[in-house]
Amino acid sequence: MNSPLTESIEATIDVHKVRNELQPIPREKVDEEPRLLFRRSSRVQRLTGVAIRSIGSYVPSRIVTNEELEQRYGFEEGWVKRRTGISQRRFAGEGESTSDLAVEAAKRAMLAARVAPSDIDLLIVGTFTPDFTCPSTACLVQDKLNLDAPAMDLQAACSGFMYSLATGAQFIATGNAKCALVIGADVNSRIVQPDDQRTAPLFGDGAGAVILGAGEADQGLVCYQLGADGAGGCMLDRPAGGVTQPLTPELVAAGKHFLQMDGRNVFKWAIQAVTESIEVVLEQAGVTMEDVSLFVLHQANIRIIDHAMKVLSIPRSKVYNNLDRVGNTSAASIPLALDEAYREGRIQRGDLVLMCGFGAGLTWGTGLFRW
């Protein structure tokens, strides 16, 4: 006779069997009925007793406007602004890598929290544009900052900061870390095909960092959800350069090492994932829209954010956006916007801040943080 555990495992396997029949979704088939294939989740967690002690951010100095890209690559005039809300982005300079941006953001966060390198006992870098495949970018940052701390990369693309924040917070909540440096950093300008009008102009480079420490019992992630749906992985991927398809001159000539994005279907998935995830988190936290002081959503496309605002009836005054100036900076997106919002006085102790990241994987991460 089966035990309840065996039955539950078998039920899980059945679910996987059903899903396995659906995946992988062939690129040409994603268009057919994408909504049916998107995974939904109602799983949430709570992790309090954690405080964000400070935030820091950094963007490279080089500003790249839409007009510059339109002239250089012959992109349709006004398309990027019209379809995404992005006017300009920053590009890392020659010789400037993800770890350099991460270090600058980290220094600013450390200064703001008056934290010395010797105080930091955990380093997490959320990035999907590492300096090298190996060693990790976190190890490079650890060395540049001279930290005595474990250091690891966390790859969850544009959800990288939310995944890293939740991971760092676990160490703080258990007391296994007292002072965690959590960074989101990406140099997207080097992974996009420069003349791909539907992908390249959406992305920019940047880094954001937070220092986490023990907080009051009410502070921290009042409710959060981390989600993944690998069946949609081929909607946003870099097919070559891993061990499945190591780089060859032919693959490079075909541009297979660049980010490939099925933007229209990513868009459809994103508007669903963002609204559903925010709804679940607020509902499970027992919080209404009015209780939330500020919404900081991943800065990918203003139309995705506008859609969420409309469906969830979020007033514009409660949403912080900077994508007009920086574009989609992937893992840096949320901490960059958070830093600006904080410096503008938009976040006070006790406020509830809703952060939501989403991106390749597919992955998403939504957190309601009591400041």
Ligand SMILES: CC(C)(COP(=O)(O)OP(=O)(O)OC[C@H]1O[C@@H](n2cnc3c(N)ncnc32)[C@H](O)[C@@H]1OP(=O)(O)O)[C@@H](O)C(=O)NCCC(=O)NCCS
């Ligand atoms: C790439 C991009 C700018 C191209 O824009 P576009 O060609 O104008 O296409 P749209 O975004 O308007 O439309 C995408 C699809 O969503 C649908 N759509 C748009 N608004 C919608 C809404 N409110 N509700 C439901 N569907 C909607 C459109 O009808 C279209 O579907 P179709 O291809 O079946 O006609 C845009 O699709 C995009 O930003 N995608 C997401 C990219 C992204 O954020 N990537 C990073 C994720 S981290």
